[in-house]
Amino acid sequence: MVSKNRTVTIKDVAEEAGVSKSTVSQYLNNRYEYMGLETRERIAEAVDELGYQPNIVARSLKQKTSTTIGVIVANISHEFSTQIVRSIEEYCNESNFHIIVCNAEDDPEKEKKYIEMLRAKQVDGIIVFPTSMNISLYQSLNLEDYPMVFIDRYVPDVKTSSIMLDNKKASHLAVREFVERGYKKIGIVTNSTENNVTPRIERIEGFIEAARVNGLIVKNDFIKGVEIEAIQAELEKMLFRPDPPEALLAGNDLTLFEILKFVKEHKMEIPKDLAVIGIDDVSFASIYDPELTTIGQPTSEMGKKAAELLLKRIKGDEVAFQDIYRFEPFIKRRSSC
Known part of the structure; x- marks a missing residue:
């Protein structure tokens, strides 16, 4: 029995489930290729029984990834922005990534501070609704090969993919x-x-x-x-x-x-x-x-595409560069005209 006064470790889970620590680690990282269903169920029961919580910071240091991205919206008051963020979050959640959302309020200085803050937190990449006024900063991120995707807006002097409506x-x-x-x-x-x-x-x-x-x-x-x-x-x-x-x-x-x-x-x-x-x-x-x-x-498709492009870049997958991805608008006829 693990004392309630100390943190539950992978070793505790392994002992409870009757498996090795490396097997628990594989389970926690969703690597099930050579793991039987019974073993997975025993580990799941042990995790639940002991209340094990992974140390995300330690894991990120070991794997050299925070599994976190930043999303900087120009103005959260727009329904478009909240719909896009929801779509990004859904895609990232399915890919075991977290998101940090920042609201720049169309202020270039605030946007700059958020980019610097997210870099300091070592997020793996950012999706930005750019104010278009921090060109030198965007370019410096490109020079570092830092994963970045623009959405809703296009900045001609910055070589970064942009997700946009037609x-x-x-x-x-x-x-x-x-x-x-x-x-x-x-x-x-x-x-x-x-x-x-x-x-x-x-x-x-x-x-x-x-x-x-x-x-x-x-x-x-x-x-x-x-x-x-x-x-x-x-x-x-x-x-x-x-x-x-x-x-x-x-x-x-x-x-x-x-x-x-x-x-x-x-x-x-x-x-x-x-x-x-x-x-x-x-x-x-x-x-x-x-x-x-x-x-x-099509906000769902636009947000998903932005997240997909960014995560592929973060994971090092080869993606043919395309400066603008255009999405089709559609009309909903009602009674106001």
Whole structure:
């Protein structure tokens, strides 16, 4: 019987199960190739009976891996971010890896501190929603051959794979939906484009392309990329002008929240007074009144791909380099346009 006052060791488990320490070690590392079912069951019972907890720090030092990765999101407020993180966590859990999630809040300095902190903790690699402003730091990680994958954004000067939506196609889907429903005066509102955040830039570019393809007049006053705090004022200017847009594309979920808030405060009706489509399939889209038409992203597949690429790099598996992996958007038609 092991005393409750001391830590249970692999030796204790081995003695309880009647096997060698090396057999217990193989079991704990999921190496079952030459281990009978009865032996595995005895070890499992011993682990459970003794309450054995592996020493993760000691194991990481011995194996030269922490079996941990860092995930730095640009802004955890986005539903897209939380959905991606969930997918990454599921894939890593199945691969016996842990994740540490950090929220940079679109702040390059905060992102830099998190990268340095994660390196100090010796995580095996990182998945980053990059702010795009720490190029020299990203490049230094590349020079060290440190495993890193970008998601949602692309940084041209950094040779690292990026997992991204086909953002231009997302805007095309929305504009086509507006046009098919008879709207001609269409606008787009998104977060600030000042720091060249890829999805915001690409969605505006896609909007302009789609408007021209569909024979619409592109009005600069109907295209806004501003800080979240300024969206209400921009909407007031845009929607209370003599010739306002009939329909708006929200560039992401946070922008959609601002549009819905504006509509409520000014007692407007969707789609009677303003048709709306949002990029990002928000969780409340199907219960809002009216139900919101959205352009969705395959977040499960995107998160899984990011985790898969990173873990392959960590394990030294050969992966042919590809700078951007594009994923297809899809439309969920509801009642807001």
